[in-house]
Amino acid sequence: MFEFHAGASSPQLQAITAKLDETTEMLTLRHPARSEITFHPDREQAAFLDWVRPLVAEGRAAPADILRLDGRGYTDSAEPTLSLNNLASHAAVEALAGSPLQTARWRGNIWFDGAAPWDEFEWIGRDLKIGETRLHVSKRITRCLATTVNTDTGAHDVDTLAALDQLGHRDFGVTLTVTTGGEIAVGDELELI
DSSP: OOOOOOTTTSGGGGGOEEEEETTTTEEEEEETTEEEEEEOTTTOHHHHHHHHGGGSOTTSOOOOOOOOOSSSOOOSSSSOOEEEEEHHHHHHHHHHHTSOOOGGGGOOSEEEOSSOTTGGGGGTTOEEEETTEEEEEEEEEEOOGGGGBOTTTOSBOOOHHHHHHTTTSOEEEEEEEEEEOOOOOTTOOEEEO
16 A cells, blocks of 8 residues: 655645756755755665655655656546646735745646636636647646645645635636647647637
């Protein structure tokens, strides 16, 4: 049986940033409360486990292994999806919360600008094109306690869920399924089709 650690139950994990050297497969991790570590996940697991252990919340199982996955990784979605988030919706949550928020709280894959707040919810069931890629807008994303964590510090600081509750829901962003693969680049236009 596996137990996976998540930012909702161990918020300090959300302040980890990672950079992978794809050539050497060396991974560099940073956290405001830990020294930077660079290691190879297949060969230096003990170094990582020692590094991350203090960031896991008290009462949670201690990290014991790193798993390499072939293909699709572990997610909280049954199907392979991407998330699409609207910068105007983010600004609306900031206004409701009365506080600036890091966009990283939403763990978004694709961010766009130029639409009104919450327009993305009206796109459910539609297709869109970004760069060479065609995508289908599947559903709204209901958010959890993890979004209340400051991704710079790893501490709960703003109740994003209470802010969303003011709108009568806890949704932020939409899921996308890829219908035609291709490249997407920063600055590509999002086009509803």
